Amino acid sequence: MKVVKFGGSSLASATQLQKVLNIVKSDKERRFVVVSAPGKRDGSDMKVTDALIRYYRDYLAGNDLAPHQQWIIQRYSDIVTELGLKASVLERISKNILSLASLPIDDNEFLYDSFLAAGEDNNARLIAAFFSQNGLPARYIHPKEAGLLVSSEPGNARILPSSYDKIEELNNSEEVLVIPGFFGVTRDGQICTFSRGGSDITGSIIAAGVKADIYENFTDVDGIFAAHPGIVHKPHSISELTYREMRELAYAGFTVLHDEALLPAYRGKIPLVIKNTNNPDHPGTRIVHQHSSEHLPVVGIAGDAGFVSINMSKYLMNREIGFGRKVLQILEELNIGWEHMPTGIDDLSIILRERELTPIKEEEILRQLLQKAEVDHAEIEHDLSIIMIVGEKMKSRIGVTATATKALSENKINIQMMSQGSSEVSIMFVVNKEQEKAAIRALYRAFFEPKTEK
Known part of the structure; x- marks a missing residue:
């Protein structure tokens, strides 16, 4: 049925x-x-x-x-x-x-x-x-x-x-x-x-x-592609994705499927198939709970613009109990949602959608970070894009991150930040907005285009 x-x-x-x-x-x-x-x-x-x-x-x-x-x-x-x-x-x-x-x-x-x-x-x-x-x-x-x-x-x-x-x-x-x-x-x-x-x-x-x-x-469209066809010429077609992979790709800019639509079908353990009305005989892309066969370590690459980063530093931040709570409470009181939080020993960045901020809210965030959280330095960086490489098989494959960073480096793309969740389904890179398309093309070539012998 x-x-x-x-x-x-x-x-x-x-x-x-x-x-x-x-x-x-x-x-x-x-x-x-x-x-x-x-x-x-x-x-x-x-x-x-x-x-x-x-x-x-x-x-x-x-x-x-x-x-x-x-x-x-x-x-x-x-x-x-x-x-x-x-x-x-x-x-x-x-x-x-x-x-x-x-x-x-x-x-x-x-x-x-x-x-x-x-x-x-x-x-x-x-x-x-x-x-x-x-x-x-x-x-x-x-x-x-x-x-x-x-x-x-x-x-x-x-x-x-x-x-x-x-x-x-x-x-x-x-x-x-x-x-x-x-x-x-x-x-x-x-x-x-x-x-x-x-x-x-x-x-x-x-x-x-x-x-x-x-x-x-x-x-x-004939299902889902490994990268946006408007950025990469004739990208590889994906025959099968897991729900977790699709969720990551939808979040990072794949607009074929509304990301909230995944939840009821996911909970009901129902396979979802993306097909083309104009080419119904094409098998399309099947979205499942677990891959049915061996797959490439990276199944797709997505990018999305419209992000900002709140960057702060404080000496011995890692030893201060409750510092993260103070920072997040500042955002909560201003009714601001956040997306990612890469951290270092004395540094913390909070990445959020540009639409969450207004000039007044920006001023208030910086003021409260200095006064309430007593940071040594705080700034807000605009015009950022996130690039996600996605694949459940990445966690069992050595060298995926090295391949990605090498590809970006060789194409002179500056990585502002990078982060990988504990599930290891995706690796996120933050780059300047003007380098988003170049970054996607570089990563696509690294993972999907066959290497030719010189």
Whole structure:
């Protein structure tokens, strides 16, 4: 039994939806279909979700809403017309889009979520009708009916553990169930979305709830590559990853899969497969708990910009009981989250996302480090990138770090910091942002390109 999720690019047009129908029809085990909102048809197009955001903003501002409403409805109308669906399908979608402008604004913390969720919700209705009209018994099911109860955290909903018993009951359906992704319903009946990209999360939750054998995530690429194709020309394709490896790569910039989506499937011990809607016969990338065969020590290299480092030094820091607590308490009181903490005997650095800081917070951090933690020196370094080399086999292979540092050195890339966790699944290098791409290319050549004899 399979749960299948299709991303926005897979659902952008009637042509793409015909591919989706063929994929679902080709395997009777594909019984649950989770869908995103329609994505871009071409580079100049707009995603339906982005159009809904504009609609929401002008609704709050009291501006003319007709252009937004007409564009969104026309977007669905084009698909309905090309697929030859019944007029009643579009009538219901139109009514739903227009009704958003009647939702209360004041004291409505779920208003934005209600607007955003309309993209997925209406697309699921359309796709269920398309399936049924083409000989595939299918039924649209709202997340409330499906049992997707979530916490009351607008824009950051979390599934409630009690939901899984209700979701398991979906197994009793003999039809293909089409479920809108990206949102659930609170106990009070409010629409509440997962974080952006959250249709992946919905698919993972459904897969865990129905105890699927496989969760297939269809997108517009042939699985996952060992490095970003925009940085490395035709990078090596990864056939298999472990969940821990995927988590590290997703954190460090791999955007094929929403990283939060891994958790429900991981806990449910369900293999996840990334596949291509436009090339469904390609095996894609399989994400599992343990590798099924021998693999390279490094499976992937990822990089991400937008980091800063708070650097501090204090003589005999290592002998001062409670020093780390004092530093972290300063960040906690300023509501700042951190990512990594490389240390030395008398030095400590805290790496965090640039978005966590403001000029005022920076000044306050430095002031409190000097006054409360009594450091000898403190500074904040900007424009940093992290590069991760990832692979569970690294821990049993001697020389991985040496190979990496040699490659960076030979390409004149300065390593600001490096760190390896106790699990030894990844090694992190911090470099200046302008050297990020060069660092990824150098590491890729070192680990994936065959050495030629001179």
